[in-house]
């Protein structure tokens with residue numbers, strides 16, 4: 001069975017900064033994988049656990065990247081944005097705990113994840129784009145050229 005895009009990527013989800021879009025696509029892919037394995041395929045608990053772990057880890061890394069950009073560029077809305085990040089992190093970690101205690105991943109959890117990522121991208125993340133562009137962040141940085149891409153590749157070895 002071919003995997004289904006629970007959250008299809010669309011330009012509505014683009015913040016207009018390639019580098020950030022790439023990271024959001026990875027998050028969306030993880031949520032899509034979770035949907036396919038947990039809901040459509042009823043996969044083993046161990047596999048679902050792995051995807052949840054990866055989702056949590058990547059969310060933490062991605063939020064840290066955004067937050068360091070806030071610090072570098074002195075983003076005025078940083079506090080409220082970070083507060084949203086903390087709430088989202090806590091909720092995902094709570095779901096992970098519940099799942100460990102034998103609450104299955106259901107469509108309600110999936111729609112919660114879908115809502116948080118799409119709303120967060122469209123409402124909070126899009127707000128920083130004009131500010132970052134003004135500060136010199138390039139909309140079309142490629143992985144090879146950007147300093148963030150260099151950090152990523154050294155991080156991944």
Ligand SMILES: [Fe+2]
Pocket residue numbers: 066081085120124125
């Ligand atoms: Fe964010």
